[in-house]
Amino acid sequence: HEAEAHRTDLMTITRYVLNEQSRHQESRGDFTILLSHIVLGCKFVCSAVNKAGLAKLIGLAGETNVQGEEQKKLDVLSNEVFVKALISSGRTCILVSEEDEEATFVDPSLRGKYCVVFDPLDGSSNIDCGVSIGTIFGVYMVKDKDNVTLDEVLQPGKNMLAAGYCMYGSSCTLVLSTGSGVNGFTLDPSLGEFILTHPDIKIPKKGKIYSVNEGNAKNWDGPTTKYVEKCKFPKDGDSPKSLRYIGSMVADVHRTLLYGGIFLYPADKKSPNGKLRVLYEVFPMSFLMEQAGGQAFTGKQRALDLVPTKIHQRSPIFLGSYDEVEEIKALYAAEE
Ligand code: AHM
Ligand code: MG
Numbered sequence: 001h002e003a004e005a006h007r008t009d010l011m012t013i014t015r016y017v018l019n020e021q022s023r024h025q026e027s028r029g030d031f032t033i034l035l036s037h038i039v040l041g042c043k044f045v046c047s048a049v050n051k052a053g054l055a056k057l058i059g060l061a062g063e064t065n066v067q068g069e070e071q072k073k074l075d076v077l078s079n080e081v082f083v084k085a086l087i088s089s090g091r092t093c094i095l096v097s098e099e100d101e102e103a104t105f106v107d108p109s110l111r112g113k114y115c116v117v118f119d120p121l122d123g124s125s126n127i128d129c130g131v132s133i134g135t136i137f138g139v140y141m142v143k144d145k146d147n148v149t150l151d152e153v154l155q156p157g158k159n160m161l162a163a164g165y166c167m168y169g170s171s172c173t174l175v176l177s178t179g180s181g182v183n184g185f186t187l188d189p190s191l192g193e194f195i196l197t198h199p200d201i202k203i204p205k206k207g208k209i210y211s212v213n214e215g216n217a218k219n220w221d222g223p224t225t226k227y228v229e230k231c232k233f234p235k236d237g238d239s240p241k242s243l244r245y246i247g248s249m250v251a252d253v254h255r256t257l258l259y260g261g262i263f264l265y266p267a268d269k270k271s272p273n274g275k276l277r278v279l280y281e282v283f284p285m286s287f288l289m290e291q292a293g294g295q296a297f298t299g300k301q302r303a304l305d306l307v308p309t310k311i312h313q314r315s316p317i318f319l320g321s322y323d324e325v326e327e328i329k330a331l332y333a334a335e336e
Contacts, residue, residue, distance in 0.1 A: 123248030134250025207261030
């Protein structure tokens with residue numbers, strides 16, 4: 001009976017967020033409007049990504065198309081769509097995108113109270129072989145929209161109001177937290193709607209999978225090396241963990257969230273701050289992990305406590321199941 005109800009009583013992402021917002025008196029649907037513009041961007045990218053292989057096959061990508069226009073690269077195109085959708089929502093004031101060197105300050109006539117930080121198409125090196133890629137986003141709220149400075153987005157991740165990602169994989173899945181748990185929605189292509197398919201996601205407390213680029217091992221620090229060694233050669237009769245690494249953060253984090261385990265992008269001798277960006281990679285994923293009952297650690301502190309000083313700053317990150325991150329924290333504490 002319950003399955004029947006789900007098939008006829010569809011919980012769309014808009015309906016879900018409206019229900020949630022109606023519990024907060026101060027909100028008047030502004031967040032729902034913002035979210036619907038983010039969702040529009042995700043649907044666009046999903047459709048573009050699905051056509052990418054085909055476009056290549058018929059010789060369109062990177063060449064001049066029938067109208068004589070240069071084809072834009074998918075990441076550039078995705079960025080333009082997100083920027084325009086976010087500005088036109090009338091609910092944003094500052095945008096920070098991985099694709100743009102500088103932050104975008106929205107024209108006062110279209111300004112709203114939210115700041116959105118995002119990576120419109122993360123993992124784009126995976127496009128040409130059809131591997132899952134994604135969009136990552138985080139949302140802050142400004143105090144006074146008539147008086148905004150860059151400091152509004154140089155805030156610790158714990159001040160985010162919402163965070164999420166959309167994965168363009170075998171299905172298109174949007175995972176969202178507005179600060180009270182994590183929910184997953186899957187795009188029904190025939191309806192063009194994201195439907196709640198993964199209510200109240202909780203990450204398993206322990207995990208059997210570790211996810212890291214082991215090609216960097218020779219440059220790792222002590223704690224990372226020790227942890228990975230222990231995954232492979234556990235003591236006390238535990239079985240070794242499995243290694244899974246896609247090289248697409250959204251996909252690696254999505255698997256970690258659903259199956260448990262740990263995702264690591266540590267510092268190494270060549271990149272002392274790791275690779276991933278604080279504002280639109282580390283923070284949103286850390287926010288989701290904590291909301292799902294996991295943890296996120298930079299090697300020095302709780303990831304969401306970090307205060308960025310630059311919009312494109314990087315940080316090492318260890319995130320995933322509570323117990324796994326606890327082990328990493330102990331290894332770093334032992335170093336001191
Ligand atoms: P990108 O923003 O240039 O696409 O790079 C980010 C990606 C992440 O999706 C992924 O976790 C990481 O880079 C993989 O890096 P590496 O190839 O060094 O393992
Ligand atoms: Mg990226």
